[in-house]
Amino acid sequence: MNRFLLCLFFAFAPIPTSASPQEEGQAVFEKFLNDFTSGNADSVARNFAPEAMFWGTISPTLITTPQGVKQYFITAFEKLPDMRASLVGQVSVVTLANNIIAIGGVWRIDRVSEGKPVVSYSRNMSTLVKRDDRWVIVTFANAPQTAP
Numbered sequence: 512m513n514r515f516l517l518c519l520f521f522a523f524a525p526i527p528t529s530a531s532p533q534e535e536g537q538a539v540f541e542k543f544l545n546d547f548t549s550g551n552a553d554s555v556a557r558n559f560a561p562e563a564m565f566w567g568t569i570s571p572t573l574i575t576t577p578q579g580v581k582q583y584f585i586t587a588f589e590k591l592p593d594m595r596a597s598l599v600g601q602v603s604v605v606t607l608a609n610n611i612i613a614i615g616g617v618w619r620i621d622r623v624s625e626g627k628p629v630v631s632y633s634r635n636m637s638t639l640v641k642r643d644d645r646w647v648i649v650t651f652a653n654a655p656q657t658a659p
Contacts (some may be wrong), residue, residue, distance in 0.1 A: 520593035536614040539639055539646045544596040544618055552584035560640060560647040568633055568653050595621045599632065610641040617656060632656045 530538070539558075543562050546554040556577060559565065565574040569584050569590075574580055588594075602616040615636045638650040 532606040532612050533602075533604045535646065536612050536639070537598075537602045539648075540602045540616050540618075540635075540637075541598060541651055543648070544598060547584075547592045547596045548595070550592065552581050552588060555584045556581040558648050559651070560628045560642075562623065563648055564650050566652040566654075568655055586604060591620075593622060597621070607638075611638065612646075615639050630658075632658055 538562075543555070543558050546558060549555075559577065559580050561577050563575070563579050563580060565583065567574070567587070569587060570583055574583055597619050599617040599619050602614050605613045607613055613636070615634070617632055617634050620631045620633065622631075632655070633653050634656040635651070635653045637648050637652070639646045640649050642648075
């Protein structure tokens with residue numbers, strides 16, 4: 512009888528579910544865009560691992576330090592204040608290992624220049640590693656794209 516009750520317990524016990532790599536990748540990309548829209552370079556920089564390799568749209572060289580990533584966003588926010596970022600479509604995700612994913616997506620940036628609305632698009636490919644239940648970006652390559 513005890514075995515029967517034990518089997519029933521496990522048969523009907525709630526099974527913990529975790530987000531799929533697609534959902535986790537989508538969430539990380541959206542968090543990055545929300546932090547970007549905040550205009551806070553510290554918030555954006557916290558999305559990156561200390562050893563991240565970073566190619567920004569306006570970066571002439573590969574950035575490989577946390578201070579370099581932060582400075583990139585300080586400069587970007589000074590040049591183009593009040594930007595709003597949003598995801599265009601879904602993020603594509605490839606699971607490379609249990610704690611490593613590659614993501615790719617397109618994002619839209621809305622801003623105002625000389626009183627007129629300006630829209631631009633960027634495509635992004637990034638690799639993320641999950642450390643202590645938190646995804647961080649270890650490679651980031653962003654490039655301008657024509658409207659999708």
